[in-house]
Amino acid sequence: MRLRRLIHCGLLLLAGTGCGSQSGPETPIFAPSKPRDFTGHWEVDYSRSDNIQTQLNGVVRQIQRDIAQRARNAERGQTMVVGGGESNTGRDIIALAEMAELITAPELLEIFQDAREVRVRREGSFALVCDLTPPPPVVTNSPFGQEICGWDGHQLYFQLRFPEGLLIEHRLTRALTSERLVIQTAVHSPEVSQPFVLHKVFSRYDPNSGGFHCRQTLSRGKVCTTERETDAQ
Amino acid sequence: MKHVALVLLLMCSAELWAQVETDPARVPEGLVLRVLDRPVAEALDLGVVVFDPGVEADDPSAHAAVRRIESRLLAAQLRDTLIESNAWGAVRVIPAPSAVVAVTITAAIEYSDGRQLQLRVRVEDATGALWWQDTLIDISTTADYPVSVNRDPFEDLYREIANRTLAVTLGYDARALSALKTVTDIRYAQSLVPEAFAGYLATLDGRWQIQRLPARSDPMLARVERIRQQEYLFVDTVDEQFVDLRSEVKPIYDLWRQAGRESADYLAAYTVRAGARAIDEQRGSFASMQQVYSTYRSMKIQEQDLFDIALAFDQEVTPTVLDTGDDVFRFTGTLASQYETWRRLLRQIFELEQGRDTP
Numbered sequence: 001m002r003l004r005r006l007i008h009c010g011l012l013l014l015a016g017t018g019c020g021s022q023s024g025p026e027t028p029i030f031a032p033s034k035p036r037d038f039t040g041h042w043e044v045d046y047s048r049s050d051n052i053q054t055q056l057n058g059v060v061r062q063i064q065r066d067i068a069q070r071a072r073n074a075e076r077g078q079t080m081v082v083g084g085g086e087s088n089t090g091r092d093i094i095a096l097a098e099m100a101e102l103i104t105a106p107e108l109l110e111i112f113q114d115a116r117e118v119r120v121r122r123e124g125s126f127a128l129v130c131d132l133t134p135p136p137p138v139v140t141n142s143p144f145g146q147e148i149c150g151w152d153g154h155q156l157y158f159q160l161r162f163p164e165g166l167l168i169e170h171r172l173t174r175a176l177t178s179e180r181l182v183i184q185t186a187v188h189s190p191e192v193s194q195p196f197v198l199h200k201v202f203s204r205y206d207p208n209s210g211g212f213h214c215r216q217t218l219s220r221g222k223v224c225t226t227e228r229e230t231d232a233q
Numbered sequence: 234m235k236h237v238a239l240v241l242l243l244m245c246s247a248e249l250w251a252q253v254e255t256d257p258a259r260v261p262e263g264l265v266l267r268v269l270d271r272p273v274a275e276a277l278d279l280g281v282v283v284f285d286p287g288v289e290a291d292d293p294s295a296h297a298a299v300r301r302i303e304s305r306l307l308a309a310q311l312r313d314t315l316i317e318s319n320a321w322g323a324v325r326v327i328p329a330p331s332a333v334v335a336v337t338i339t340a341a342i343e344y345s346d347g348r349q350l351q352l353r354v355r356v357e358d359a360t361g362a363l364w365w366q367d368t369l370i371d372i373s374t375t376a377d378y379p380v381s382v383n384r385d386p387f388e389d390l391y392r393e394i395a396n397r398t399l400a401v402t403l404g405y406d407a408r409a410l411s412a413l414k415t416v417t418d419i420r421y422a423q424s425l426v427p428e429a430f431a432g433y434l435a436t437l438d439g440r441w442q443i444q445r446l447p448a449r450s451d452p453m454l455a456r457v458e459r460i461r462q463q464e465y466l467f468v469d470t471v472d473e474q475f476v477d478l479r480s481e482v483k484p485i486y487d488l489w490r491q492a493g494r495e496s497a498d499y500l501a502a503y504t505v506r507a508g509a510r511a512i513d514e515q516r517g518s519f520a521s522m523q524q525v526y527s528t529y530r531s532m533k534i535q536e537q538d539l540f541d542i543a544l545a546f547d548q549e550v551t552p553t554v555l556d557t558g559d560d561v562f563r564f565t566g567t568l569a570s571q572y573e574t575w576r577r578l579l580r581q582i583f584e585l586e587q588g589r590d591t592p
Contacts, residue, residue: 091518092518094519095518095519095522096522098519098523099519099522099523099526102523102526103526125530125534126529126530126533126534126537127533127537129537142529142532143496143500144496144500144525144528144529144532145525145529160529162522162525162526162529163503163525164521164522164525166522166525166526168526189522
């Protein structure tokens, strides 16, 4: 994985620190919904999106600050608050960053939205689907994970909880005056006290502007044509 | 499936039969389909009613759409197994119970995923006699996937239905089979013109029995037969839709069932590993997080692919176009309501014809 080559050696210094302050977010409280229209095709804008190496360095610095603070507190005789058992090892932080990279890999989005549902199709991954009929939070359980979603003010919020403590939050935001969409993804691990947070910025695009468009078919896989969609209908 | 070879069996080879258990832990493996060298003497027409999906007809959810698709796919699969047994006359999937067939199989989907199929099955004939009813469960194995062309992970269950139904037929002698066909004909005629065919049948202990027979030269019988052929025309037209549906949906449906089976296997293995505390040692590692995430992603992708196609093919939007030679009819709405509309139309046509013929 690309991230492997970028790892800062200083991470190893964090090995064995063994304490932290938090492990995953609280159950979300949803603000009154002010839905925004996300409908359309979106492509990632790397120039405006977070760099994973930068974020990784930021997480490491934050954990180092936490550790130093606790050490100072301990020297002053203050009680050290032990967290949920996070180890904060370099290995665990790298693992978290790798997961964040994997989860945020989709470069293209296609969003369908009406009063009943928002469906965020992500290229190469599963769609994030939120039923808007009941008030948030909408909880969907399966043996393999739990999804929570709903409008949180003007943001669309998804939370995915998996076995072994992996927790993913996606927060979709779109400014009223801008044709950009931001997805903030926070990945939590029970072994790391800080979530790994990445912001990906998407710009609206026209899938037909390249002179061709593709669609997935059952019999022939991905089929691309220069025929305009309106012509084909 | 399950080490079963298709074996040509004669009617007397009853010792090869197996019973389907209702306890999942004791479900037998490898049921053999009984295949006759020719249909039974008085070959009975058999109707497999589109399965009860167990969801509301107006439920717009993708899950409900999948169940409704399954209700047709599984019925068509059972139809194929019954045809393969070579024991019957015409075997058709019918949208709703009808007096048009001598033997009717109805089934409700109680549970269905890639690992397990559970059906509540009921088989009865036109006299009203209940042949058998039971809840049947089949558990797939990993060897059932990937699903080969013209195979099904739950073939055993269909074979059990075919075998049990055939067993009842084999208990009927030629005279009883002939009587059953006659009752079927009269009951169908009664469904069109109750007053004209009243008195031919009477119920005894809840079963229709013949009291007298209409004259073979009765012109009304010929008209009834014509109408019956028109009803078959609708059923066969709908059957062509099933063929199209299956060719489009079955591949993705099989992949979805395979993903369900693999997910169930993964979950079981995960539970074992977690019980042995092996998971805790890797907790937080990229490998362990990637495994849970990838499993979830794989399951969701297959599910969403199926949901997309199920919603697209949901019967609510499939019109039926019927060309009778003289006219073209177009029906919309649910399959059951289309069928009911056509049958009502046939009754009206019959009444009109009768009015012209009867001064």
